[in-house]
Amino acid sequence: MALLELNGLEKSFGAVQVLNGVDLAVEAGEVVGLVGDNGAGKSTLMKTVTGVYPVDNGRVSFDGEDLTQIDPGTRRSKGIEMIYQDLALAPQQDVANNIFLGREPTKRLWGLFPNFVDKTKIDVEAQKMVDRLGVHVPTIHIPVGMLSGGQQQTIAIARALTFQPKLVIMDEPTAALAVREVESVLQLIRQMRDEGIAIILISHRLNDVFEVSGRIVVLRRGNVIADLAREATDMAEVVAYIVGAHD
Amino acid sequence: MSSNNAQGGPARPAPTLGFGTIARALERTHVRAESLLVLVALAAVMAILSPVTGDGTRVFLTANNLFNIILASATFGVLAIGATFVISAAGIDLSLGSVLGLASVTGAALVVTLEWPWYFAIVGSLGAGAAAGWVNGFIITRGRVPAFIVTLGMLGIARGLALIISSGRGIYGLPDEILFLGQARPWGVPTPVFILLGVALIAHYVLAHTPFGHHTLALGDNENAARATGINVRRQRMYLYTISGLMAGIAGLIFTARVNTGDPTAGLTYELLAITAAIIGGTNLFGGRGSILGTMIGALIMGVLQNGLNLMAVQAYYQQMAIGAVLIAAVWLDQVRAQRRE
Numbered sequence: 001m002a003l004l005e006l007n008g009l010e011k012s013f014g015a016v017q018v019l020n021g022v023d024l025a026v027e028a029g030e031v032v033g034l035v036g037d038n039g040a041g042k043s044t045l046m047k048t049v050t051g052v053y054p055v056d057n058g059r060v061s062f063d064g065e066d067l068t069q070i071d072p073g074t075r076r077s078k079g080i081e082m083i084y085q086d087l088a089l090a091p092q093q094d095v096a097n098n099i100f101l102g103r104e105p106t107k108r109l110w111g112l113f114p115n116f117v118d119k120t121k122i123d124v125e126a127q128k129m130v131d132r133l134g135v136h137v138p139t140i141h142i143p144v145g146m147l148s149g150g151q152q153q154t155i156a157i158a159r160a161l162t163f164q165p166k167l168v169i170m171d172e173p174t175a176a177l178a179v180r181e182v183e184s185v186l187q188l189i190r191q192m193r194d195e196g197i198a199i200i201l202i203s204h205r206l207n208d209v210f211e212v213s214g215r216i217v218v219l220r221r222g223n224v225i226a227d228l229a230r231e232a233t234d235m236a237e238v239v240a241y242i243v244g245a246h247d
Numbered sequence: 248m249s250s251n252n253a254q255g256g257p258a259r260p261a262p263t264l265g266f267g268t269i270a271r272a273l274e275r276t277h278v279r280a281e282s283l284l285v286l287v288a289l290a291a292v293m294a295i296l297s298p299v300t301g302d303g304t305r306v307f308l309t310a311n312n313l314f315n316i317i318l319a320s321a322t323f324g325v326l327a328i329g330a331t332f333v334i335s336a337a338g339i340d341l342s343l344g345s346v347l348g349l350a351s352v353t354g355a356a357l358v359v360t361l362e363w364p365w366y367f368a369i370v371g372s373l374g375a376g377a378a379a380g381w382v383n384g385f386i387i388t389r390g391r392v393p394a395f396i397v398t399l400g401m402l403g404i405a406r407g408l409a410l411i412i413s414s415g416r417g418i419y420g421l422p423d424e425i426l427f428l429g430q431a432r433p434w435g436v437p438t439p440v441f442i443l444l445g446v447a448l449i450a451h452y453v454l455a456h457t458p459f460g461h462h463t464l465a466l467g468d469n470e471n472a473a474r475a476t477g478i479n480v481r482r483q484r485m486y487l488y489t490i491s492g493l494m495a496g497i498a499g500l501i502f503t504a505r506v507n508t509g510d511p512t513a514g515l516t517y518e519l520l521a522i523t524a525a526i527i528g529g530t531n532l533f534g535g536r537g538s539i540l541g542t543m544i545g546a547l548i549m550g551v552l553q554n555g556l557n558l559m560a561v562q563a564y565y566q567q568m569a570i571g572a573v574l575i576a577a578v579w580l581d582q583v584r585a586q587r588r589e
Contacts, residue, residue, distance in 0.1 A: 052474065073477030088475035090468035092535040093461075101465055102476030104458040115457045159476075 001064055003028045003198050004080075004167055009048055009058035011041075018044045020222040021058065028166065031189060031199045033213035033230075035206065037242055040219040042202050043085075046169045049200075050082045051075045063166065073102065079166035083173060087156040091145025095137055096126035098144050099159045129158045133188065150181035157188055167198045174208050186212050206235055218242055278541035279529030281580060286548050293555030306558055314437055320550035321439035322347070322498045322505075322514070324543065326521035327528075328450045329380075329494030331542045332487050334525055335454070337467035337534025338394045340491045342383060342401035343498075343521050347514030349405040350376040350499025355418040355509020358425070365422040372500040373493060379405050380492015384485040394488075402518070409511040418509035429504025439501045446497060451539040463487060467534025523574040524549055532578065548573065 002025035011019040018041045026032050036042050047053040049060060051072035060068045067075055089098050097104075100122045109116035126140050135154040137147060144155055153173060160168050170189070174182045189199055189212045203209050209216060216233060218226040218241040226241040240246060290307075297307030306312055317324075326343045333340045354372035357363045379401060386397045431438045454460040462483055466473040474480050495514075502513045526532055527548055528541030549570055556566050 050475075071477075071479075072474070073479070076477045082475065084471070084475055086471060088469065088472040090465040090472045090535065092468045092531070093465060097461060098472075101461070101472065102478050104461050106458060109456070113452065115459075116452075117456050117458060117461060119456075 002026060003063060004049065005059075005061045006045075006049070007059040007061075009045065009060070010056045011044055011048060011053060012056060018222050019048070019055075019058075022219070022222065022224055024217060024224060024227075026167065026198050026200060028198050029193060029196045030215065031193050031201060031213045033209035033216040034200055034202045034219060035204070035209060035216060035238060035242060036219035040242075041222040042219050043171060045219065046082060046171065046200065046202065049167075049169060050080055076102070077163075079164070080169070081160035081163075081165040081167065082169040083156045083160050083171065085171040085175065087152055089144045089152055089156060092143050094142060095130070095140040095144055095147075095155055096123045098155060099126045099129060099162055101159065103163060125162065126158075129162050130155075133158055133161075134184075149176050150178060150184075153177060153181070153185060154188075157185070161192070165197060167200070168192060169200045169202070171202045172204065173201070174203060174205055182208065206238060210235065220244060220247075278538050278544065279527070279577070279581075282528055282541060282544045282548065282577070285527075286544055286551065289548060289551050289555070293551055293558070297555065297558050307555060310435075312554065312558075314435075314440060316547070316550040316554045317440045317443065318437045319553065320546045321437075321443040322502050323517050323520040323524065323549070324443050324546035325446055325494050325498040325501065326514075326517055327524035327542045327546050328446060328539060329491035330518075330521040330525040331528075331530050331537045331539060332450070332454065332463060332494075333394070333491045334522070334530050334532060335467045335534060335537030336463045336484065336487050337470070338387075338484065338487060339398060339522075340380075340383065340488065341395065341398040341518050342379065342405055343491065343495050344514035344517035344519075345402045345405035345409070346376050346379045346492055346495035347499040347502060347517060348511055349379060349409040349412075350496040351503045351513040352409045352413040352418060352509040352511050354425075354500055355421060355503050356412050358422060359418050359420055359509065365424040368421060368425045368503065369500060372503065373496040376496020376499060377489050377493040380489040380495070381485070383492065384488030387488065388481045388484050406511075413509060413511040415511060417511070419507060421503065421507055421509075425500075425504050426507060427504070429501055429506070439505065442497070442501060446494070447539055447543055454537065454539055459483075459486070464535055464537065467531070467537075469535075520549060520570070523570060527573060527577040531581075 004026040006022055006024045009019050009022040022045055034042055044053060048055045051070060055068065059066060062078060062080060090101060105118045105121050106115050107118045108114055123140060130137060130140060133154055135151060135158065137151055144152060147155065173185050177185065186208060189201065193199060201209060201213060210230065214230055216228045216230060216238055217224055218238060220241065225246065228238065294305055294307045297305045299305055326347065329343060330340060350372040353375035354368035357367040357371040358365055383397050383401055386392055387394050428438050428442065454463065462473060462478045465478065466480060466483055470480060499513065503509050524545035525537065525542045528538070528543070528545030530537035530542060552569055552573065553566050556569065
C-alpha cells in the first residue's frame with residue numbers, strides 16, 4: 001500500500017471544476033515531479049492533500065488512514081508537510097519562531113503557569129536544524145523578512161523537516177532562486193529522499209524536475225493524463241503532454 | 248544562545264547598559280524603544296513645569312499624583328490591551344468605547360434597577376462586553392465583513408443599546424462592594440491600579456508567552472502562513488474579538504465603580520485613546536507586532552500628557568490636540584525607521 005493514495009478527487013470553485021477525479025499514489029522515499037500548465041490544478045490538488053481545501057468528492061488516504069475529513073493541523077501532525085511557493089513565513093517573527101510556527105513546544109512556568117512557550121527549546125532546536133541544513137543566517141533571532149530569498153526558502157524547508165515528516169510537498173521551490181541556491185535545494189531534496197521521505201515536487205522548471213524525480217506525473221485540466229517513469233521518458237514527451245498534444 | 252553552537256566565535260562583549268542595549272532588549276519584546284524615551288522625557292518636562300506646593304515639592308512628582316495618572320489611565324489602559332490583541336492580528340476594534348458604555352449600564356441596571364446581588368454588576372459588565380466582542384468576531388469571520396465595518400457598526404449599536412437600557416440617563420447608587428473596585432485605596436493605592444496591573448500581567452503572559460499569542464502575531468503578520476501551519480484562523484479571530492470586548496467590559500466596570508454610575512455615555516471616543524496607546528507603544532497597525540508592555544507605556548504617555556497639562560491648567564481642548572499629534576508622530580517615526588531599514 002502506498003504512503004499517499006488519492007482516489008477520484010473532485011473539487012470545484014463555484015462553476016469552475018478544477019479537479020475532475022484525480023487518482024494518484026506516492027510511495028515512501030520517492031520523488032514525484034508534478035507538472036502541468038498554469039491552471040491545470042496542481043496547487044489545488046496539493047491543497048486537498050494538506051487539507052487546506054476540503055474536497056467535494058473522493059478520498060485522501062495517508063499511511064493506511066482515511067484523512068479526507070481531517071483538518072490541516074492534524075494532517076500536519078501525521079506527517080504531511082507542504083512548502084508553499086510564497087513560503088508562508090511570518091516576516092516580522094524571528095527565524096526560530098517561524099520554524100516552530102503552529103507547533104510551539106510548551107512547558108509549565110515555575111511548575112505553575114501552563115501553556116508557556118518554551119522559547120529556549122525553540123531556539124536550541126531551530127539552531128540545530130539551521131546548522132544541519134547548512135543555512136547561512138546571521139542569527140536565528142532576526143526577523144525572517146530580513147533574509148534573502150534563498151535563505152527564506154531554506155527556512156521554509158527547515159520548518160517542514162523539523163517534525164520528521166513522511167511526505168513533503170514542495171510548490172515551485174526553485175522558481176525564485178539564484179543558480180547556486182537551486183543546486184543546494186535540489187541537494188536537500190535528494191538528502192530527504194534518501195532518508196525515506198516521500199516528496200512531491202511541483203515545478204515549471206523541467207530541468208530541476210528531471211534532475212531529482214523518479215517519476216513524473218502530468219496534470220491537465222484537472223486530470224492525471226500521464227504517469228511516467230523518469231528513465232522511460234524525456235523532456236519532449238513531457239512537454240507534449242503538458243501542452244495537450246495527446247488530447 | 249547555546250555555547251556549543253556552530254558559530255562559536257569570540258565571547259560577546261560585556262553588555263553595557265546604554266540606550267542601545269535597552270533598545271535591542273525592547274526590540275525583542277516588540278516594544279517601541281523610543282516610546283520609553285518619550286515617556287521619560289515627557290515626565291521630566293512635566294515635573295519641571297509642574298506647579299510647586301508651599302513646602303517646595305513638585306505636585307507632579309507626589310505619590311498621590313503618580314497614582315492619579317495611573318488611575319486616570321486605567322480605563323483606557325484596559326481598553327488598549329484589547330486593542331493590542333486585535334491590532335497585532337491585523338484587525339481593528341472601533342467599538343471599544345461604546346461597548347464600555349454598554350457594559351457600564353448593563354452592570355448597573357442589573358444591580359440598581361433590578362436590585363440583583365452586587366456581583367451581577369461584575370457578571371453583567373464583563374458578560375455584556377464579551378458578548379458584544381463575540382458578535383463582532385462572529386460577523387467578521389462568518390460573514391466575511393471587514394472588521395472596520397463590523398466594529399464601526401457595533402460602535403453605533405452598543406451605544407444605542409446603552410442609551411435604551413438606561414433611558415438615556417445615568418443609573419446611580421451602586422453597592423459598596425462595587426464602589427470598592429473604583430474608589431477604595433488598599434495600602435494607599437487605588438483599586439483600579441491593581442485591576443489594570445493584574446489584567447496587564449495576564450494579557451502579557453498570553454500575548455508574549457503562549458501559543459495563542461504566537462498565533463495572534465503570526466496571523467497579523469501573514470494570514471496564509473498562519474493557515475498553512477495549521478492555525479485555526481477563524482477560531483483565533485473569534486477569541487481575539489471576544490477578548491477585546493471582555494476588556495471593554497472590565498473597563499466599563501471600573502468606570503461604573505469610579506463614578507458610582509452606570510453611564511450610557513461612558514467611554515465616548517475612548518476607542519481612539521485605546522488605539523493610540525497601542526500604536527504609540529509599538530503595536531504595528533498592520534499586524535504582526537505588538538506587546539502589552541509597550542501598550543502600557545503608550546497608555547502612561549497619554550496619562551502623563553493629560554495630567555501634566557491639567558496641572559499646568561491648560562485647557563482640555565489643547566490636550567486633545569496634543570494626543571492626536573503624538574499618535575501621528577509615533578506612526579511617522581515608524582515609517583522613517585522602516586524606510587531606513589530598506
